Amino acid sequence: MSKTLFDKVWDSHVVRKIEGGPDVFFIDRHFIHEVTSPVAFLGLKNRGLSVLYPERTFATADHNTPTINQHLPVEDPLSANQLKALEDNSNEYGISHWGLGHKKNGIVHVVGPENGITFPGATIVCGDSHTSTHGAFGAIAFGIGTSEVEMVLSTQCIMQPKPKKMRINVNGQLGKGVTPKDVALYIISKLTTSGATGYFVEYAGDVFENMTMEGRMTVCNLSIEMGARGGMIAPDETTFDYLKDKPLSPKGDAWDTAVAHWKTLKTEADATFDKELTFSASDIEPMITYGTNPGMGIGISNNIPDADTVEGGVATYKKSLDYMGYAENDSMLGKKIDYVFLGSCTNGRIEDFRAFASIVKGKQKADHVTAWLVPGSHEVEDKIKEEGLLDIITEAGFVLRQPGCSACLAMNDDKIPAGKYAVSTSNRNFEGRQGPGSRTLLASPLVAAAAAVTGVVTDPRDLL
Amino acid sequence: MAYDKFNILTSTAVPLPLENVDTDQIIPARFLKATERKGFGDNLFRDWRYNGDDTPKEDFVLNNPIYSGKILVGGKNFGSGSSREHAAWAVYDYGFRCVVSSFFADIFKNNCLNIGVLPVQVSPEFSEQIFNAIYEDANTEIEVNLPEQTITIKSTGAQESFDINSYKKENMLNGFDDIDYLQNMKGEIETFANGLML
Numbered sequence A: 001m002s003k004t005l006f007d008k009v010w011d012s013h014v015v016r017k018i019e020g021g022p023d024v025f026f027i028d029r030h031f032i033h034e035v036t037s038p039v040a041f042l043g044l045k046n047r048g049l050s051v052l053y054p055e056r057t058f059a060t061a062d063h064n065t066p067t068i069n070q071h072l073p074v075e076d077p078l079s080a081n082q083l084k085a086l087e088d089n090s091n092e093y094g095i096s097h098w099g100l101g102h103k104k105n106g107i108v109h110v111v112g113p114e115n116g117i118t119f120p121g122a123t124i125v126c127g128d129s130h131t132s133t134h135g136a137f138g139a140i141a142f143g144i145g146t147s148e149v150e151m152v153l154s155t156q157c158i159m160q161p162k163p164k165k166m167r168i169n170v171n172g173q174l175g176k177g178v179t180p181k182d183v184a185l186y187i188i189s190k191l192t193t194s195g196a197t198g199y200f201v202e203y204a205g206d207v208f209e210n211m212t213m214e215g216r217m218t219v220c221n222l223s224i225e226m227g228a229r230g231g232m233i234a235p236d237e238t239t240f241d242y243l244k245d246k247p248l249s250p251k252g253d254a255w256d257t258a259v260a261h262w263k264t265l266k267t268e269a270d271a272t273f274d275k276e277l278t279f280s281a282s283d284i285e286p287m288i289t290y291g292t293n294p295g296m297g298i299g300i301s302n303n304i305p306d307a308d309t310v311e312g313g314v315a316t317y318k319k320s321l322d323y324m325g326y327a328e329n330d331s332m333l334g335k336k337i338d339y340v341f342l343g344s345c346t347n348g349r350i351e352d353f354r355a356f357a358s359i360v361k362g363k364q365k366a367d368h369v370t371a372w373l374v375p376g377s378h379e380v381e382d383k384i385k386e387e388g389l390l391d392i393i394t395e396a397g398f399v400l401r402q403p404g405c406s407a408c409l410a411m412n413d414d415k416i417p418a419g420k421y422a423v424s425t426s427n428r429n430f431e432g433r434q435g436p437g438s439r440t441l442l443a444s445p446l447v448a449a450a451a452a453v454t455g456v457v458t459d460p461r462d463l464l
Numbered sequence B: 001m002a003y004d005k006f007n008i009l010t011s012t013a014v015p016l017p018l019e020n021v022d023t024d025q026i027i028p029a030r031f032l033k034a035t036e037r038k039g040f041g042d043n044l045f046r047d048w049r050y051n052g053d054d055t056p057k058e059d060f061v062l063n064n065p066i067y068s069g070k071i072l073v074g075g076k077n078f079g080s081g082s083s084r085e086h087a088a089w090a091v092y093d094y095g096f097r098c099v100v101s102s103f104f105a106d107i108f109k110n111n112c113l114n115i116g117v118l119p120v121q122v123s124p125e126f127s128e129q130i131f132n133a134i135y136e137d138a139n140t141e142i143e144v145n146l147p148e149q150t151i152t153i154k155s156t157g158a159q160e161s162f163d164i165n166s167y168k169k170e171n172m173l174n175g176f177d178d179i180d181y182l183q184n185m186k187g188e189i190e191t192f193a194n195g196l197m198l
């Protein structure tokens, strides 16, 4: 039978098939961070197990690290404790550790690709659901729970039933001001947050073919928000160009051999999917969410839908709008906002900062807006400075913070206060995700920038 | 981590008929700072259960003394969002051994199975019937029979069967986890790894 990209990568990593059960699935690359790994290491110790392939696991501290004064000791004792546990465990088992202050430190899904740890055809897991980001390289990458982190540490395998396959095609030309984030939010709004549950997605069509690696990462990152375990894009010249000469990419002959293999990682023409969807690029405009899950998004010039036009429970829908303080049929344009967050593994890369800077250049941050600009890694931070973006954003009244997950999940001090509205480039707008009582509007870096300078939800196309 | 064996569970149930209950609601991120697996049940549904000043919110179901039991009945798309296993730990630690929903998010379901909470997926109609039965009489018992793969509303006798793969079923019945299985095939894994290019 003809194989899809997903089949090729999956099937080549099955160590054993269990009758009536899951596959024993080999993991090439494993990322760990301070929050979901300590209990896994504790499990290893309790069972007296060792780490089978420490060279296949990479540790970085990101989830609860501060984004200012990183040179000072971490104040919160619980966070400090987790960071220390990550460091101690990494040292004890011989795992590479990019802790706070290390020049390679940053968000796990930003530093992985940046350093060439991610590669096409790889299987990649991490105790974080946005591990799907790495699918941009034609890898099978997904989030796992802590029990599975323990499995990977001790055996480099997890047990997974093979998911069903879905292909999402987007064809055509994206309009002005429409970014990869908008493409993803658009698809999620069409599928809902459970529309791809049980599936692994392949993104295809000229919109993705023409996207940069960073754009592809943004799209694959958000796969989980439609319920999919992950999403992937076939590797091509764009992928190889990105990976060439990255610190941990193969070198010399090994590179040529690898690329020759990577070129075979494509869905065959007559391969079939369990589900296939096609969208048109010209239907997509800059998106914004108005509710408490990422599926509650609309084109920025549209009104909030009527309860009886949405799928699913009316009670849940109304509870969501109540939480947001919005009403059916409200226009999103002109809604006052209080905070802007540019960052996260979804939109914390250099292209996102370039996009943000392109709008705020020569303008001023709105007085009442608090803005947190958080690069995804030190490498991103360095580029922001090298490219002169720091000057642009500083002149516009913004401050650049230090790398980390920050307000994406608000485990550190970067919490949006109760009742306040934040336009956020991250990935989840759940109740309280960005701090207890916080209200999140998910959007692209362009929409975030437009809101930051006007103080209200604004169509970025008016400022471009 | 080993957990108690699961066989037949007969219990009253707690109804939570909201859709898309995400893992940030089940356990907010600020409670993920432990380095041990202890006490997560206290923070289960923290922000729905308590006010900012830690006083209980009267109208939340876990604070309603009428409802209790080892079974949590949720709405559609239960457990969406983050991969945090802490959400499943919180459910288990609070005292639930079974979650019933007409649809589960993948990772949450997987995490539950790995730590000894049985996710039971039922049809939307059966889910309605369970909610109705509980709202009619909070003492309604639900029987979850893992060997037979059935779920029964005791008061009405209504029954439905549910799916679980035979491997995971065996694990739940015996209180085993995947690590036990994987440890026994290390040789096979090493041979596999030796054949990889990168």
Ligand code: SF4
Residues within 6 Å of the ligand: A062, A063, A107, A108, A109, A128, A129, A130, A344, A345, A346, A404, A405, A408, A409, A426, A427
């Ligand atoms: S930025 Fe957010 S989604 Fe990404 S790894 Fe950090 S917490 Fe997870």
